[in-house]
Amino acid sequence: MTQIPTSKPSIVDTLRKHQVFEGISPDCLEAFAATAHHVSLQPREVLIQEGAPAEEFLLIDSGRIAIEIFVQGRGHVSIETLGPGELVGWSWLVEPHRWHFDAIAVTPSDLIAFPAAAARELLASNHECGYGLLSRFLPQIVQRLRATRMQLLDFYTLEQ
Amino acid sequence: MSPVWYRVHRVRRETHDVVTLELTPPEGAPPCSPEPGQFNMLYVFGTGEVPISISSLPSDRGELVHTVRGVGAVTNKLIALQRGDVVGVRGPFGRPWPVGELRGRDVVVVTGGIGLAPLRPVLQHLLAHRKTFGHVSLLYGARTPYDLLYRNELLAWRDSREIDVEWTVDRSSGVWNGNVGVVTRLISRATFDPERVTAFVCGPEIMIKYAIEALRNRGMATSNCYVSMERNMKCAVGFCGHCQYGPTFMCKDGPVFRFDHIEPLFQIREL
Incomplete structure (x- = not known):
């Protein structure tokens, strides 16, 4: 994983491109961007390891990231893939702050990483920014929960 | 409407339970020029008839292409057909994609x-x-x-x-x-x-x-x-009522619908 030192304005510009940060106040955007950094991954490069401390969350700027779990006897099983504009990881929000899945790049990918400790501190100290961030996280969590429920339905075995 | 006997010209296996059949019309058969979204009734001797969508634009020689998934008695017979076998065809039926x-x-x-x-x-x-x-x-x-x-x-x-x-x-x-x-x-x-x-x-x-x-x-x-949409189509010409969907018949009013026209029906469970 390559961390690319970048000037803050370019991170703000990157965040502005994505719908998930649409409508968030400029001050909050600056505050989140202040500690963030760019990350670039090559295919099959590991972004998140199950069980490791969840020390950041990420926004996919380009590329595709697979959420995987290792199943004994089956190896790595991809559960879902995420694309540009989608957030990776919410274990940083919930105790005990450890990842529950692996995240691996499928294609060359560029992401913005937000350090979890700074983000948690900002959420606790600035409720406007905290609400702004969480109200953007929640729709993605709900969308992915619904998609998982649909996967459980197993659409195509219902075809007659 | 009687079936026309088409001969299986080519069978292409797509997956473990899906095949694509290319069917050749008999000499002198009336032209069958289906539009995208329409379906034919395919008849397997001694087993029965099922509606199957057209899965390719028609060729100049009048060949028909149907992709079939084996899920029942007739479709399992269809996916087992070999080159040279004969299948009955009625159609095309239904409203196409606009x-x-x-x-x-x-x-x-x-x-x-x-x-x-x-x-x-x-x-x-x-x-x-x-x-x-x-x-x-x-x-x-x-x-x-x-x-x-x-x-x-x-x-x-x-x-x-x-x-x-x-x-x-x-x-x-x-x-x-x-x-x-x-x-x-x-x-x-x-x-x-x-x-x-x-x-x-x-x-x-x-x-x-x-x-x-x-x-x-x-x-x-x-x-x-x-x-x-899909329902149990039988006659394919709106007489038998098997494919009735509220006030519509899938076979002649569908299978393609503008969604806002059927949205109220979509909300009704078990319809």
């Missing part, structure tokens, strides 16, 4: 499972007249990588860069490098202008429901969404 209304518009095709078959002629038409349309996207879902239909065509369509092609599977295997997740997840990532897009949706009814919801969330009007 491809004539797509001129100048973006098009998004959302499909899952065997639902790609009735949309394949639409994609062939879009590619044959590519400059006539705006941005075109195909979003296709299958259960596993082994269930993907028309693999070579999917790759060719994607590599042509004439249309955006994305496919996804609900369940992956170790060697799979593509998207994983339900097909409706691809809708939020697709490129189209909600003001000038028409959507064609075909797949299991539950998939259609969630696809329409995702299209609506992108700002699309349901009057620009068309869906292909």
Whole structure:
């Protein structure tokens, strides 16, 4: 994983491109961007390891990231893939702050990483920014929960 | 309407339970010129008759192409047919996809499972007249990588860069490098202008429901969404009532419907 030192304005510009940060106040955007950094991954490069401390969350700027779990006897099983504009990881929000899945790049990918400790501190100290961030996280969590429920339905075995 | 006896000219195995049949008409048979979205009734001697969508634009020689998934007595016989076997054909029946209304518009095709078959002629038409349309996207879902239909065509369509092609599977295997997740997840990532897009949706009814919801969330009007529905069609000409869907008959009023025309029926459980 390559961390690319970048000037803050370019991170703000990157965040502005994505719908998930649409409508968030400029001050909050600056505050989140202040500690963030760019990350670039090559295919099959590991972004998140199950069980490791969840020390950041990420926004996919380009590329595709697979959420995987290792199943004994089956190896790595991809559960879902995420694309540009989608957030990776919410274990940083919930105790005990450890990842529950692996995240691996499928294609060359560029992401913005937000350090979890700074983000948690900002959420606790600035409720406007905290609400702004969480109200953007929640729709993605709900969308992915619904998609998982649909996967459980197993659409195509219902075809007659 | 009596069946015309077509001969199986070619059998192409798509997956473990899906085959594509190319059927040749007998000499002197009346021309069968189906439009994308229409279906024929295919009759297997001694077993029965089933509605099967046309899965390719008709050739000049009048050949018909049908992709069949083996799920019952007749379809399991159909997927076991060999070159030279004979099958009865009645049709074409039903309302087609309104491809004539797509001129100048973006098009998004959302499909899952065997639902790609009735949309394949639409994609062939879009590619044959590519400059006539705006941005075109195909979003296709299958259960596993082994269930993907028309693999070579999917790759060719994607590599042509004439249309955006994305496919996804609900369940992956170790060697799979593509998207994983339900097909409706691809809708939020697709490129189209909600003001000038028409959507064609075909797949299991539950998939259609969630696809329409995702299209609506992108700002699309349901009057620009068309869906292909399926019921137990028997006579195919609106007499027997087997395929009645509220006040409509699938066989003659469908299978393709503008979604806002059937939306109230869609809300009724067990219909």
